[in-house]
Amino acid sequence: MAAEISSILLLFVVLGFAVLRPRGLPEAVAAIPAAAIVVASGAVHWADALSEIRRLAPVVAFLAAILILAQLCDDEGLFRALGAVTARASRGNPIRLLTMVFIVAAAITAILSLDATVVLLTPVVFATAASLGLRAKPHVYACTHLANSGSLLLPVSNLTNLLAFTASGLTFGAFTLVMALPWVAAVGVEYLIFRLFFDRDLGLGTTVCGQPEKLALPVVAVVVVALTLAGFGLTSIAGVNPAWAAAAGAAVLAVRALCRRTATVKSLVSAGSVPFLAFVLALGVVVRAVEDNGLGSAIGRLVPVGSSLPALLAVAALAAVLANVVNNLPAVLVLLPAAAAAGPGVVLAVLIGVNVGPNLTYVGSLATLLWRRILTRNNAEPQLGEFLRLGALTVPPVLVVSVLALWVSLRMFGG
Amino acid sequence: MAVLIWVVEGSWPACVDAAGRLGWSGDRVMLIYVREAEVTAAVAGAYAGLFGRGRPARDPSQRLTEASISVAEELLDAAEARLGRPAQRLIRTGRIEREVVAAAAGVDVLIVARDGDLSRLGPRSLGRHTRFVVDHAPCPVLLVWPRIAPSVESIPPPPDRPPGQRKPGRR
Secondary structure: OHHHHHHHHHHHHHHHHHHHOHHHOOOHHHHHHHHHHHHHOOOOOHHHHHHHHHHHHHHHHHHHHHHHHHHHHHHOOHHHHHHHHHHHHHOOOHHHHHHHHHHHHHHHHHHHHHHHHHHHHHHHHHHHHHHOOOOOHHHHHHHHHHHHHOOOOOHHHOHHHHHHHHHHOOOHHHHHHHHHHHHHHHHHHHHHHHHHHOOOOOOOOOOOOOOOOOOOOOHHHHHHHHHHHHHHHHHHHHOOOOHHHHHHHHHHHHHHHHHOOOOOHHHHHHHOOHHHHHHHHHHHHHHHHHHHHHHHHHHHHHOOOOOOHHHHHHHHHHHHHHHHHHOHHHHHHHHHHHHHHHOHHHHHHHHHHHHHHHHHOOOOOHHHHHHHHHHOOOOOOOOOHHHHHHHHHHHHHHHHHHHHHHHHHHHHHOO | OEEEEEOOOOOHHHHHHHHHHHOOOOOEEEEEEEEEHHHHHHHHHHHHHOOOOOOHHHOHHHHHHHHHHHHHHHHHHHHHHHHOOOOEEEEEEEOHHHHHHHHOOOOOEEEEEOOOOOOOOOHHHOOHHHHHHHHHOOOOEEEEOOOOOOOHHHOOOOOOOOOOOOOOOOO
C-alpha cells in the first residue's frame, strides 16, 4: 500500500517537474532520482527495473537516430527548400498552400517524426505564408495538428509509436500496412475540417507580386532520407531491427557534416537529446513501479478486450482521455502492458487515442494546460479559444474515422 | 485630420488606396499592424507538449516571434510605399480587435477592409475581428471592399409577405 502511494506520488512529481521545468532544468533531473528512489525503496525490484531499461533502450536509440537525422536534414537546408517548393507550387493561392502544407507536414511527421514537424517545419511554414502575403494562422495550426494526427503511419513517427511497435510484436512493414488507412483517414478528416473552419481566412488572396525565391532541394538529404525509408522496409523483411537503418542514415549525413565542418560531435550529441533519452528510461522505471504496485491490474480491468469496432473505439477513447490527463507518453506507458496482452489491434487503437487526443489542447494535455495557468502566474498568456474550439471539432471525428479505418485494415490484413 | 489604416494581410492595398482617394495635405496618417499572439502561443504550447524534449534553445516559437516581427516590418514598408507619403507605423501584439479599437481612440477616421465571405453583399463579409472593430470603434469608420464589390443582385430577395401580415389560417 505504501509502495503504491509512494510510486504514484513520485510519478506525479516527475510529471509535474516535466510540465513546469523550473529554472529550465531538463526533465531528467527529477526523473532519474525518482527512478533511483523507487528501486532503492523496493517499490520495483531492481531486476525488473533493469529489464525495463533493457526493453526501452533500443526504442530510445532509434529515436535518437531519427532526431539526429532530422536535425542534419535541417542543416542541409531541406526544410527551407520545402518551404520554397511549397511557395512556388501554391502560386499565392491560400487554399492551394493549405493543401501543400497538409501534404508536406503529414509526410515529414511520418518519416522524420513529430519533433521535426513542430521544431523544424512550423517556422518554415510561417515564413512561407508570410512571404506570400497570406495569413499564417491556418497553416501554422495545420502543422501543429498534423504533428499529432499525422504521426500514425510509421513506427518512427512518434515515440509513442516506437513503444507500441515493440509491444505489439508486429514487424515494421506490418505496422505500416495496417496503419496506412487510419493515417490517410486522419489527415483527410483534418483537412476537411480545416477547410471549413478557416473558410474566411483562406478566402483572401495574396497581395505580393513576383515569384517566390527558387531554392533547390538538397539532393543528398533527400536521397539519404529515401534510402533510410527503403532501409526500414528491407530490415523489416530481413528480420533485422529497423533502428539500424535509421542509424545508418544518420551516420551518412553525420559523416558528411563532420567532413564539411558544418557540425561537431558535440552538436550531434546535443541533437540526440541525451537528457530526453534518460528521461524516457527513468519514466519507464517509475511507471513500471506504479503498475507493479496495483495500478497495472486496475488498468487491465478497464481496457476492453477484443477487436470488435465498439471495443476498439472504447480503447481509443480511453487512451485519448488518459493522454489528455497525463500527457501521451505516460499514458502509453501505462496502457501498453494491458493492451499488448489483448492483441495488436488493441495496441494500435491505444496508439490512435494517444496520438490524436493531444490535439484537443495546444499543450498536449489538459493537465499541462491547467498547471501552466495556475502555477506560472503568467496571466498575459493568450486565451487561444479558437485553437481549443478547433481541437474540440477535430479530435472526435478524427478519432472515430481513424479507428474505423483501423478496424477495416485489421480485417483486410488479418491484424 | 488623423487617419488610421488597419493593415491586414491580403486586404491592405484597398485600405491604402481608399486613404489616397480621401485626399489630404496636412493630415497625419498612421498604419497599424497587430501581430497575432495566438499563433506564436500555439506553437510554444505545441513545443511544451512535446513532453521531455524541452530545451528553450530549440523552442520554435522564438523563431516564429522573430519572423513575425520582420513580417510586420515588411508589410508596413509595402503599405507606406504604396501610400506614397511618410506615415506613422504602429506595431502591436495581442488580441487583434482590441488593439485596433484602442489605437482608434482619438483618430478622425479608421479605414478597415472587409475580410470575410466576399462572394456576396451581407454581414458574412466581415470576419470575426473586423466585426468587433466595426461594432466597437470609437471613431468614424470607412469600410472598404478589398476587391471589386459583388453586385447588388447578390443580396437575397426579400420575403414574399409584407411584414406584419399573418400567415393564412392563423388567428
